[in-house]
Amino acid sequence: MPRVVVVGGGVAGLAAAHRLSEVAPEFDVTLVEAKSRLGGTIRSERVDGYVIDRGPDSIITEKPSALKLAERLGLQERIIRTQDAYRGAYVVAHGRLVPVPEGFALLAPSAWWPLMSSSILSWSGKLRAAGDLVLPRGPERADESLGGFVARRLGPEMLERLAQPMVGGIYGTAPDVLSLEATMPRFRTLERKNRSVALGLMRGVARMKKSKRGRDHAAMGARYGLFISFDGGIEVLTDAIAARITSDVRLNSPVSGLERRGQGFALSLGEGDELLADGVILATAAHVSARLVEPEDARLSQHLDAIPYGSSVTVALAYRREQIPHPLDAFGFVVPTLEGRNLMACTWSSVKWPGRAPEGMVLLRCFLGGEGRDHAADLDEESLLADCRRELKRLMGIEADPSLVRVDRHRQVMPRYRVGHLVRAEQIEARVAALPRLELAGGFTRGVGIPDSIKSGEAAAESLAAELG
């Protein structure tokens, strides 16, 4: 019976262990996690009627692996969707909250009138954005920065005031170094096919409106309708996987070394403890896996080390509804870097999702950090809280003391996809493919979020099962 060790109990490692139990139930699997709990970055707290996601809070269904896994785990009844009545978001413009124009699709508008009638861009900025309608296609190239792309098509103001804050929270990376091909290649495809990105988006919306389902989808504000969560927070998913897997689970067991022994491996677990395995899946961050694979393949280790990681901080705050003067008629707001604040975004969690706060209370989640602001993760709790409260007072008029506060630091957990990232991803994949009985998983090659992390874990499990089976 082949013995497999999965290193890392985040969603990627859990998905790998779960997939092994599906495709190779006869394998003897051990899941080894450094910390005292499973789930990794995913964590939800249920307290006094609140459901507080302390890491990620939503899953995009456009990439189906997370939803499919949830369905296989029987979680259909526990899935919740965003509250349609409040779809939309605000962006900070010149120190105040302004609605993101309806139809704005992360980088570009799919409708012109809402953008033209908004105060976010100056008239010259709007004129330059409309240049996208007439500009020729850009030159063919393997990759370019997302920032360079938006500035080239829609102008620098559109980039700084709308595109940067919209994608900043997702990738935590400055757009001028963020790979377009590795993050949002569909915008480059829109340009290739339609010349104008906005025209391409508008044609897509028109096509969607022709179908009944599409009409409903478009009316809902297409992108907001794509997200799901669970009634008890995102952790419902990782808890369900943990309950289903048949693996032996070892917590508080950081793996400190990986050595090839015979055809298999020996893993060091500190204090002289050792685990033997016929096959290994490393589901840890690239910089952790880099250390572990170094004796096996120094070049692979260098490629992994070359993927930079960023940090962020989340601060959850609860208030009584009457303590917040703002109408709370959206899912929250994002803050452009050029506004010069530490706050990156704020999700109005109990507006976005049903059941996140008790009756009459409101749960907000602030995000700090991102490229150039990684130091936020090293600030003490008081200054992080003070920063958030200052911004919430300035932007939303909240003066009251919060009735609940949770501060979470996420150090070195967000991979940053630099321009040329896909070349590096291919090099990593090619070197891993050449190493017998060893697989890597995680969001550092082909997608940073939960669905892609699950996909990578499941693919690693299938590949190892095929090799050892």
Ligand SMILES: Cc1cc2nc3c(=O)[nH]c(=O)nc-3n(C[C@H](O)[C@H](O)[C@H](O)COP(=O)(O)OP(=O)(O)OC[C@H]3O[C@@H](n4cnc5c(N)ncnc54)[C@H](O)[C@@H]3O)c2cc1C
């Ligand atoms: C604040 C924040 C908000 C986010 N929001 C979203 C969102 O809304 N939607 C979304 O899709 N994605 C979101 N993400 C990204 C998402 O959290 C990640 O893509 C996903 O959780 C990564 O899972 P993972 O298993 O690859 O890594 P991790 O969750 O980092 O898990 C890695 C695990 O490996 C363990 N480990 C490390 N070293 C060792 C070792 N030596 N030995 C044993 N174990 C080890 C760690 O302790 C950890 O448990 C967010 C991320 C952050 C930080």
